[in-house]
Amino acid sequence: MTTQLTPPVEKRPATAPGPAPGARGPRRPGAWTPWLYLLPALVVLGALLVYPVYQLGLISFLEYTQAQVSGGEPTSFQGFGNYATLFSDPQFWQVLLATVVFAAACVVTTLAVGCALAVLLTRVRALPRLVLMMAALGAWATPAVTGSTVWVFLFDPDFGPVNRLLGLGDFSWTYGRYSAFALVLLEVVWCSFPFVMVTVYAGIRAVPTEVLEAAALDGASQWRIWRSVTAPMLRPILVVVTIQSIIWDFKLFTQIYVMTNGGGIAGQNLVLNVYAYQKAFASSQYSLGSAIGVVMLLILLAVTLVYLRLLRRQGEEL
Secondary structure: OOOOOOOOOOOOOOOOOOOOOOOOOOOOOOOOHHHHHHHHHHHHHHHHHHHHHHHHHHHOOEEOEHHHHHOOOOOEEOOOHHHHHHHOOHHHHHHHHHHHHHHHHHHHHHHHHHHHHHHHHOOOOHHHHHHHHHHHHHHHHOOHHHHHHHHHHHOOOOOOHHHHHHOOOOOOOOOOHHHHHHHHHHHHHHHHHHHHHHHHHHHHHOOOHHHHHHHHHOOOOHHHHHHHHHHHHOHHHHHHHHHHHHHHHHOOOHHHHHHOOOOOHHHOOOOHHHHHHHHHHHOOEHHHHHHHHHHHHHHHHHHHHHHHHHHHHHHHHO
């Protein structure tokens, strides 16, 4: 006589009944807490950014000169008339081209100097590295007006030490168009390269040493290691630094205005920011100055959107 064994029945743990179909789950506590912390900053940004931009765009569509400011004539709506006047002015396109070329030269030179010094920081000892870092941060922290005034004195044709050292006599750097742009470029690079240097140096420090040692053992030179190993690994940082430099150098105002005395002889060293200032305040054509500001805002907004997209992409990769 045989008996049949049956396997024991497993008891499943009791589960809590789920919510009924269509019913909402409990609200997560503290969902609005981050926005409450950000609310003061959003209010300040709205007051300091949104309203001025609104006024800038509004004035660009009006006839707004000294007569309207003083109340002698009524303000009239011009539509896109100010923009048509601006785009039909050959000087605007000349200034725009000069701004783009000058900003590009500043960006390329700043990146070259900053990257070279960042590599140098990885090759020197602790004390020279500290001295170089402190000197660079001092240049970075110097206000633009102060730095521009110092550079004008250094290259002064009568009292500046640079002309004496180079034997140039009474040569005026700010008289010629290209020499004035070159002088301003040197000052812009001097106050801008520390940001690139510190950022790229931090990125180089994050590169695994095993990769660099393997490339050195394979017989690669320092330049080949930088071009084929380090630079590709630093590409996200280099792209972000480049776009940030474009934003800074495209809206340059203080250095040009101080060092060339408002844009150079006959406006030969004008950039868009100084051009807008002259139209608005020197000529009292506030509507044209506002239109130039809107054009600059749109250009920089496009660059900023690219910058934010690259930041987001870099965050996704990390």
